Amino acid sequence: MSLSDNLAASLPGSPSDELPLSRVSRRSAADEIHAQLVGVIESGQLQMNDRLPSEAALARRFGVSRPIVREALGRLQALGFTESRPGLGTFVASSVAKLTLSFGKYSSTELNEIRRCLEIPAARLAAERRTEADLAELQKAFDLHDAATTVEEAVQYDGQFHSTLARATGNMLFPRLLEDLREILQEQSLAVSALRNRGATAVHEHRAILTAVIAGAENDAAEAMKQHLDAVEDAVRQLARQRSDVRPGVTGPSGRSLRGGEGLPGPRTAGSQLGQRSEETEQ
Numbered sequence: 623m624s625l626s627d628n629l630a631a632s633l634p635g636s637p638s639d640e641l642p643l644s645r646v647s648r649r650s651a652a653d654e655i656h657a658q659l660v661g662v663i664e665s666g667q668l669q670m671n672d673r674l675p676s677e678a679a680l681a682r683r684f685g686v687s688r689p690i691v692r693e694a695l696g697r698l699q700a701l702g703f704t705e706s707r708p709g710l711g712t713f714v715a716s717s718v719a720k721l722t723l724s725f726g727k728y729s730s731t732e733l734n735e736i737r738r739c740l741e742i743p744a745a746r747l748a749a750e751r752r753t754e755a756d757l758a759e760l761q762k763a764f765d766l767h768d769a770a771t772t773v774e775e776a777v778q779y780d781g782q783f784h785s786t787l788a789r790a791t792g793n794m795l796f797p798r799l800l801e802d803l804r805e806i807l808q809e810q811s812l813a814v815s816a817l818r819n820r821g822a823t824a825v826h827e828h829r830a831i832l833t834a835v836i837a838g839a840e841n842d843a844a845e846a847m848k849q850h851l852d853a854v855e856d857a858v859r860q861l862a863r864q865r866s867d868v869r870p871g872v873t874g875p876s877g878r879s880l881r882g883g884e885g886l887p888g889p890r891t892a893g894s895q896l897g898q899r900s901e902e903t904e905q
Contacts, residue, residue: 651686652773655694656816663703664717674704674712693773693812700813701861730858733806737851740799741784745831745847748790749840756790757836764832768825776821777811783828790835814857827853 662668674680677695681688695712698704705715748756763786767779781804788796800807814820827850834843 651684651690652693652697655680655684655686655691656697659694659698660703663698663714666717668714670714670717672714673710674714676711689774690772696809696812697773697816700809701816728806730810730855733803733810734851734855734858736803737807737854738848740796740803741788741851742844742847744788744791744796744800745835746840746844747793747796748787749835749838749843751792752790752835752838756786760786760790760832760835762786764825764828767828770821773812773815773821776815776824777808780811780824780828781808787831787835810854810858814854814861817857817861820857823853824850 659668659674668674674695675683677688677691680691680695684691695704699706699712702716702718703714704712706712748760752760760783763779763783767776767783770776770779784807785797785800785804788800827846830846831843831850834846
């Protein structure tokens, strides 16, 4: 059994319980999981190149569903704490969040420039050309976003609202181009969701866009989209400022893996490795 499984299934008092992780409440589970994982990374209990326990193991340890854990892990990666290595898992990439947020290969500035060129005209055209069927779909997408109870749902339905709006233009190149940006837009949405009340604010901004489109108010729709993108850009800047205030933790590469095995000094087991790391932290 790997340490990822040991972390979730071990009995109280065993070495794998040394990581200070505790069960969380459903209401703010993703936020709490994110905060706890950031804590063990910044403290050096998980170091550069260490592998995090599996999604399933973390879900059992925290007492939540895997989608909730996935939200928290997605935030860690968006902020530069971790990186995903295909076929291997999620590894610690830094003990501090990156100060300049980027999404995929693109900076937030580049992404927002493209969004302004694409989505402001799309909102204007949607208000001019939308059909009753378009309005019904747009209202449905908005309602789903408004009713979202997890960050993962909010990110999904946020994207659905923008895609539905693009289709309402009647020009299928708009949703096609937006689909090409879907993955990095989700990364951006996930990153800014770490800000308090950003989710509720985004819903309010979408409501303004929806109201203008329903009314057929082309200029109002374009202005509402512009204000929405302004708010997203402000949120990214605020997040970057917050990250710059984070005190650095242990950053030296350890070359150690939470799975145990190759690269570990001596014949220590994965469990004893965790126990030792915790003892070093306490000294």
